[in-house]
Amino acid sequence: GGVRDHLLGAHAVSGFGDSFKTGGKVVKNVTGYDLCKLLAGSWGTLSVMTEVTLKVMPKPEAERTLLLRGLDDATANKAMTAALGSPFDVSAAAHLPKSAFRAGTEGLGDIAGQGEAEALTVLRLEGITASAAHRAGSLRQLLAPFGTATLIEDVASAALWSAIRDVLPFAASGALGAWPVWRIVCPPASGAALGSQLARETGGDVIYDWGGGLIWAALPPKPDAHAPAVRAHANSVGGHATLIRAAEDIRREVDVFHPQAPGIAALSERVRASFDPKTILNRGRLTRSAG
Structure with a gap:
């Protein structure tokens, strides 16, 4: 929270x-x-x-994460919405498009147990061991229309969510370290459309967290860090965007926080x-x- x-x-x-x-x-x-x-x-x-x-x-006794592979942004958004709306108490839902696994994101693919890069939709369940295992099995059945979900547990699951929390694909030491990074908050149902459109228009990459309600966007360098496009898209769905990382000269010219009405x-x-x-x-x- x-x-x-x-x-x-x-x-x-x-x-x-x-x-x-x-x-x-x-x-x-x-x-x-x-x-x-x-x-x-x-x-x-x-x-x-x-x-x-x-x-x-309290720290949960056990942690289970279901992995769905190869979903496009819109389908992943639907899968996350279905999971979060289920009675299985999903504690986190995120989607990493295929581009998030580009060279320079060391270890992220290994954590997820995949060699060849493909989009990854991840759903976490926490609690006592028996409960987490049972809910994971039930959630897997619920998500069957979206594909066959695989399971990772405890240490591997925690490492994956740590990488998502730290936005590892956009880290300063990675392939996109010189790109401006935006943090966009919007209604979860609007996340996939906003993120995919922004990525197409700018040539950037996005990562979805909070079931689509939080979008991390790494966009190609530009004097205005694509601020007009980012904030226009955020305004269109009632969201807001914060410029998290950019060169000092850009931050002097672009409002870091979303302009208020x-x-x-x-x-x-x-x-x-x-x-x-x-x-x-x-x-x-x-x-x-x-x-």
Whole structure:
């Protein structure tokens, strides 16, 4: 889940120099405004957090991952939607198109147990061993119309998901290390269409996570990092795009965070000013400002 859902409490100092506390040590103790939700993702523009309380989850006893091979983006999106909508408690769903396994992505194909590169759709189940094994078998039957799913367990499964979490195919040390990287969040049902169209138009590569709701896009170098195309596609489905990696000269010219609609931008500025009226904290981090 998102960090904002795991931040239970915080101590912080505002731009006024005032120390304040929000939330607490347990889940159900919020009274008044839940400032934790506001502080998470503010990139230090509202306050300096000096102490945080995080909710943690127990490590699952077992982990099983089903692999579907050779699906195109649209079909993979349907398979992930079917899996996430099933009663089998799928904890993660991702799709790596064939191009993600290009030379330079060391070990990713080996982890997945495949020699020749082909698209890979992966679905994870976690829990006690008996439950994870039973749900994996049932999910395999559900996904039979999409192909025969293979299974990897525990160590191999964890290594694969670690590579997906770290977006290994787009790592700086790999074949696409010099390409700008975008993080696009959109409705999962729109993910495949958005990602495949963006890849066709730009000649870039994409990886889908969160069942299609998160798209990592590595796009060929360009002075504007393809920002107009990326943000137009994200806006068309009600999503947003953040420029994660680009050369410094590009980052000076292109907004890193998705531009907000005028009304939301005005509201955000009023909130920021209520915490930091003199624009002391992380000035210019989220938006360009003369201040």
